[in-house]
Amino acid sequence: MKFLGWKQIVLAIAGFTLIILALIVAKAIPAEALRQVIEKALTKPSGWRNILQESTPLILLGCSVFLALKVGLFNIGADGQFVIGACAAVVVALNVPGPIAIPLSILAGILGGALWAYPVGLIKAYRGGHEVITTIMLNNIAAFFTFYLVSGPIKDPTSQQPSTASISTAAELPNLYEKLPFKLNSSILFAIVCVIGLWWYLKKTVGGYEISATGENTNVARFAGINVNRIIVRTMSASGAIAGLAGALQVLAFEHRFYGNFSPGYGFDALGVALLASSNPLGILASGLLFGTISESTSVLSRTGVPKGLSYILLGVLVIVFAAYRYRKEAQSGTDS
Amino acid sequence: MELILNLLAAPGSNVVVTLLLSTLAYSSPLILGALAGLFSERSGVVNIGLEGKMLAAACATAFVGQASANPLIGLVAGIVTATIFSILHWVLTQVYKIDHIISGMGINAIALGGTSLIAKTYLDISEKEMPTFPVAIYYIAAWVAAVTVWYLLKTTRPGLRLFAVGNNPDKSRQMGLKPLVIRFQALLATGLLTGLAGALIATNAGKFSEDMTSGRGYIALAALILGGWKPWPTLAAAVAFGFFGSLQLILQGQNSSIPGQFWQALPYLITLVALAGMVGKNRAPAGLGQP
């Protein structure tokens, strides 16, 4: 029983070399970079704050992608659903007074995200259009559409930037704990509940069982009496709803407004979070935190002159190496047949 | 490209000619990208990594060109870079059997990160003037490539084998074909064409800037899908997208009531509607993504 074959080891070494190479290209000294990361990101309360803040949307988006993967779909569109959810939440928060703004905004975010994912499921189930293509299209449409909104219809007239006004403090999600510079926002609770809920649904309920069956083989699922098309549409919408929730929380907890190019490209990160969680939804918490840590670490490095592009390289390498490892594991358990 | 546009914007020039020429300018990288995708996907390898390959090629063409002050060395660097990424995609999907979409996304991320890293670190090089070939060469290359691909698929042995492997790798293997080798060759072609596409994008701008392909790899992929993975319809879709792109540019200058974002989103919207409407299930190569 070997977990890693030589091929996987070669790939991991190649990936590691690529990262070192990237640091050298960026004229940084790898050891010095590591010291910076440990000092400023991993051992300081402000670093912890940022890691938790970064991890919150990543965990939620990881849930979104994870759920879609279970039914056999790559939700590359979590990014677009996130943006639409955030935009919808801001519109509601700006127009509804007082404390009810919070639940209504969250609801708006969920609906917005679900709505943006609904056609993806429909096209996949009834037309066979590949979800990766439709979600890429919808991501771009979401980006252009919201950019148009914040540079016109819902633009804050006093702002120079394409951005909405800030939401009122009553509509902001409160912090759970605050000892500056450390802060922990209550939105992390949503993320944790979401992960546990996902775990329960997928592992315990018949609905989860049927989603998994559909994801493994739609034809077998059909023969097992599962309404495959309906499950695909519903699961994709639910996946979008979670991404929309992430968008709403991002606004209510951290950003407090919506602006052009709102997402820093979460789509790929979310795919990575879901893949690294492997088959267990609870793993999303860990992989979300890991990705949050990477994000914060590269932010720290960018202040010392190593461009933020490094984080993409890191994530790309991580996802590829992990995918190679995972597929090997699967291939191994099938060698008897 | 700016040169051409400026030239055409000069008084007396015809709007139709302007539109035609700028369509040519806009569509050429899309044509090259879509044909690159055609090779890859016809052989059965899903390729959402076109964007990353084009971006990497643009970066290499610009920086190596600027550093060496030689347009040929720049172009070769661009093509080599795209080909390396293409071979990487082959290794990951065919040797490591990683899901094609994950591999493509990973390559896009590495290309985006890597080029951004270089662009931000070597500002001094990007200040230099970029030596270029006339863009017309690239336009001609795009159309020649289209005709070549059509001929190749229609009447030649490599074309038939590419088609067979993409549709049914197992049965092709039974017939003595080697899917892995054929895919490797297909991905070399993908590398060459994405390399040209990236070089053209960099040449048009006269320098490299971060994320300068701005989704054109994805639009090329959309053109391929709209075109049903067939050479002529794919070419038509790429030209149509190019036409909308240039239309947007002209209309933007006229202060029209339709926002510019609408025109930018239009190719995506059309593809989406087409997928929802008519593009049937059976048009994609049947063996897409299979080992």
Next chain:
Amino acid sequence: MRAITKIFGNVIALDNVDLTVQTGHIHAIVGENGAGKTTLMKVLYGAHSATTGEYKLGENSQRFKNPEAAIAAGVGMVSQHYAIIPELTCLQNLLLGAEPGLVINQAQAIERAEQLATQMGFKFNWNQNAEELSPGQAQKLEILKLLWRNAKILILDEPTAMLAPEDADLLYAKLHELTQTGATVLVVTHRLPDVMEHCDEVTVLRGGKLIYTGPVSQTNPTELAEKMIGISMTEHSPTQSSPGDTILTVKNATVKGEKGEDAVKNISFELKSGELVGIAGVDGNGQRELFHALMGLKPSAGEFLLSDQNLSSLSTQQRIQVGIRLVAEDRHDEAVIERWTIAENAILGLQRTPGILKGKSIDRAQQTNLANTVTQLFPTRFDHINQPFRDLSGGNQQKVVVARALQQDPKVILAFQPTRGIDLYVADLVYQGLIKATREGATVLVVSFDLDELMTYCDRILVMNHGVLKEVPNSLRSDRQAIGRMMVGADE
């Protein structure tokens, strides 16, 4: 071929087999499933390499590393699973892998293809997509592919499995003509009538060992059958069934096939409690469509009643809940998820039946019980119910699939080729299991392409031909020839 031994893992598939084939003969290789027939042919063709042994072609010692080398030396094989790519045209399929030059001259290629086809008496529309070919036509195209590659030794694996009898006769006639021109044909089959009628020589394999080889004229079917099976089979006599109430009623059912044709044409029948009914017929005569319609997987016209309940408006899930079960035809793509564990697969399809479903959750204890039951019903070799399903051998997988259909109070069990890929001993167990279910009040409808199997076990036999269903009258119940004629519509 001399002293061929092939070892897979710790299974000896071929044990010291010698084979001599004479030029210009049709040589049959017969044996039961798993006797090593196909393996031997694949060794010859270079698809498998022999563990030990050698073979000679003419005077030269040969050992093909791969099929390409074999075909270059003039040895070609049509395997049971045709290597025809449906998206390509007939001509493209013909050429693939042996194209005449870098640039293909369409006109010249068609000319030569036409020549070969005429020689064999076949007719093709060369620019037609291969997906439109019937199984018989596909078979013919496969043979042309070998001729295109100038094969002198043709290996055909179960060539008549998908063909109607008259097509099969025609095929053999053409093969004879080929042998006249110096070709040699090796036919792998388990149909003895084919051997007796059409072949020159026969070799019998059993359990990987050579049992007999010699001219067909010096043997007879009874002797061959005994050599194939070893011990002479004890004839199974169905214990007299006592049919009870009508459970399933089908009236005027019409089902459309894949291409929109009427695959099932206005058929009616009844199934009674306690009986095992077989549907005989050549593959592709509407059996599949009928089963899919009964499961609610395909829309259909007509009336379907379970006792008095109208099934037409019920979904597949609801039909499972009222007691209809299907043993699906294609295990990998219809019945199980091989990556899943045995336990997970044990409830697949039954996930919403009472007992398994508790509230919205799956009752894990019940699931474990069920998994134990389905693996014990027929002795299944496995380590643990939580091991991946794909670790089971094909035969063991099939046992679990059949056993699963017998769980959770079934009323109607539809079994499509339930003994596919399993040996005679286990096939017998499977039928005993099905019969036991009928004793408990269920009714079983079996589709099989093996008429002998149906004649052995079924209480009644129906015949399906071109979508039309007929019952075999009691007087003809044990007349193999008569039923065979009904299967091909030659009974009028």
